[in-house]
Amino acid sequence: MNVDRTLYRGGDRLLRLSIALAALGAFGLTIGAFVNRQQLFYAYLTAYAFAVSIAGGALIFLMIGHAMNAGWPVVVRRLTETIVASLPLLALLFVPLLFGLHTLYPWTRPETLGEEGMRSVLAKRAYLNVPFFVIRAAIYLAVWVAIGTLLRRWSLARDADPRIDTGARMRALSAGALPAVAITFSFASFDWLMSLTPTWFSTMYPVYWFAGGFVAALALLVLLTFEAQAGGWLPEISLSHYYALGRMLLAFVIFWAYAAYFQFFLIWIANRPDEVTFFADRARGPWLTLSVVLIVAQFVAPFFILLGYRIKHRPPQLAAVAAWILAAHYLDVHWLVMPAVRPRAPFHWLDLAALLAVGGACTAFSATRLRGRPIVPLHDPELPRALRYESR
Amino acid sequence: MRAGVLGELMTPEAMVAAIVGLRARGYRRIDAFSPYPVHGAEEAAEMKRSRIDWIVFPFALAGAGAAYLLQWYCNAFDYPLNVGGRPLHSAPAFIPITFEMGVLTAAIVGLIVYFALTGLPELWSPVFEVEGFERASIDRFWVGVDAGDPRFDRAAVEQALVELGAARVAWAGPRWAP
Structure with missing residues (x-):
């Protein structure tokens, strides 16, 4: 393969656009800081959780690929690493949330929760307290950033010099650290999202959170692959690769529905007062409509579309479905965060500002880190075979 | 295959080449028998995806x-x-x-x-009567054209198979057929 041709030098337009949108979003957030701090922090948390779930999902996909010595994912590995490359920025973007902990999390002010709620929260005080919350967040982010950075650095080192064989190292780290990432990713969902309603709990919650993040990461990967190819990079990607990506997308759309349904079903059928509050909040007023929209957008529509054989062989249409799933995942995170604070009006203009700021910044940061690098892991010994991958 | 002409080939490459050659001569109902799945044979036969x-x-x-x-x-x-x-x-x-x-x-x-x-399970097929056909499950590659093919002509198909390198050509099916 021609080395020069694989060095990514595009993305000027994407970079300009994402920086402009991020600046616009940041401007909106600055205004929001003076207008409505409560809505600001909830909007920011939603956007942040959306971005970090995708980066985390991509990290897990990358690690699974290494751990299993997976074949075809080698061709999209550099693009996966590019999504993961946003993690250091996301660690930095967590800092603003620290200023809103008292606004966001009721367990920081148990006296506002009523007698029963206060008793429940005080019993969890050993876990739910501000210093420990901050330490845990630092640990989660440190683990993800460290693993993401090492995997990316080793992968790029081999691209620079094929004599450096980092394959075994990457595989060992991925296989060894997957449990650590799984546990930190699960606890991050407990801390950052589930504790928004500290009296409620569900053991299925991290599975649901992982399923959403993973399918969104796959969707973003499909979009990046398609866009890279449309821009003239990655000419060797074949329909077989899209077919494989499309199958993964279908599988994890189903997995999300499975996690979502059984979380709902077990709580619904047990009908315990302390558990049903979560779904009762989401079955009232405008949230009932949004719950139905979420089921259709995140499962019913993509499931029946992706079920067909042909769609997975038509990259433009597959990319459109992927964009749709990405939007549905934002709605999913919104649906997790907002009902507690906005029972009547689900949307606020600050949501868009926060999404632009966080999404734009992550896109610009990742795109910058890809520039001048090969768009495929050039000297991976599996690359030629991965490019020849055939599946009908 | 209920009836048709079969040719015996020695290598998988020759089999794929024979399939391509038969298609180039206009035959559409082509069948192939090999001891293991041969890479490229399905593409060569331009088999449609099952509905x-x-x-x-x-x-x-x-x-x-x-x-x-x-x-x-x-x-x-x-x-x-x-x-x-x-x-x-x-x-x-x-x-x-x-x-x-x-x-x-x-x-x-x-x-x-x-x-x-x-049409499975098929316990008996006319092709089993062809002498030497059992080697299709050992080390030989057989390619055939079904008698139902619109352009089927027994002599022409036999001729084509020989040209494409068949070591042996045989008729499979009832004796009274064309």
Whole structure:
């Protein structure tokens, strides 16, 4: 393969656009800081959780690929690493949330929760307290950033010099650290999202959170692959690769529905007062409509579309479905965060500002880190075979 | 293949080349027999994708719908039973069985349709009578043109197979055929 041709030098337009949108979003957030701090922090948390779930999902996909010595994912590995490359920025973007902990999390002010709620929260005080919350967040982010950075650095080192064989190292780290990432990713969902309603709990919650993040990461990967190819990079990607990506997308759309349904079903059928509050909040007023929209957008529509054989062989249409799933995942995170604070009006203009700021910044940061690098892991010994991958 | 002309080839490459050659001569109903799956043979024969998915899909939907209807009929209509104060028509509780019945119907119908479309199980076929054909499961590669092919002409096909490198050409099927 021609080395020069694989060095990514595009993305000027994407970079300009994402920086402009991020600046616009940041401007909106600055205004929001003076207008409505409560809505600001909830909007920011939603956007942040959306971005970090995708980066985390991509990290897990990358690690699974290494751990299993997976074949075809080698061709999209550099693009996966590019999504993961946003993690250091996301660690930095967590800092603003620290200023809103008292606004966001009721367990920081148990006296506002009523007698029963206060008793429940005080019993969890050993876990739910501000210093420990901050330490845990630092640990989660440190683990993800460290693993993401090492995997990316080793992968790029081999691209620079094929004599450096980092394959075994990457595989060992991925296989060894997957449990650590799984546990930190699960606890991050407990801390950052589930504790928004500290009296409620569900053991299925991290599975649901992982399923959403993973399918969104796959969707973003499909979009990046398609866009890279449309821009003239990655000419060797074949329909077989899209077919494989499309199958993964279908599988994890189903997995999300499975996690979502059984979380709902077990709580619904047990009908315990302390558990049903979560779904009762989401079955009232405008949230009932949004719950139905979420089921259709995140499962019913993509499931029946992706079920067909042909769609997975038509990259433009597959990319459109992927964009749709990405939007549905934002709605999913919104649906997790907002009902507690906005029972009547689900949307606020600050949501868009926060999404632009966080999404734009992550896109610009990742795109910058890809520039001048090969768009495929050039000297991976599996690359030629991965490019020849055939599946009908 | 119920009737047709077969040719014996020595290598998988020759088999793929023979398939390409037969297609170039205008034959469409081509069959091939090899001891193992030969890479590129399906592409060379330009085999179309099976339509089994579109046959199975409505059955899967019907199976799921029937399962839902049965649960509704039993629990909410024919013998209404109050279970812990839940509504008689409890859609969430019906979903697991609805889903499982959809999958089960799809699997069973898929199996039946597969057998119907492929004509399996086929305990005897005229091609088994061809001398030396048993080596198609050892080390030889056989390519044939079905007598149902619109351009079929026994002598022409035999000629074509010889030109394409067949070591042996044989007729499979009833003796009285063309």
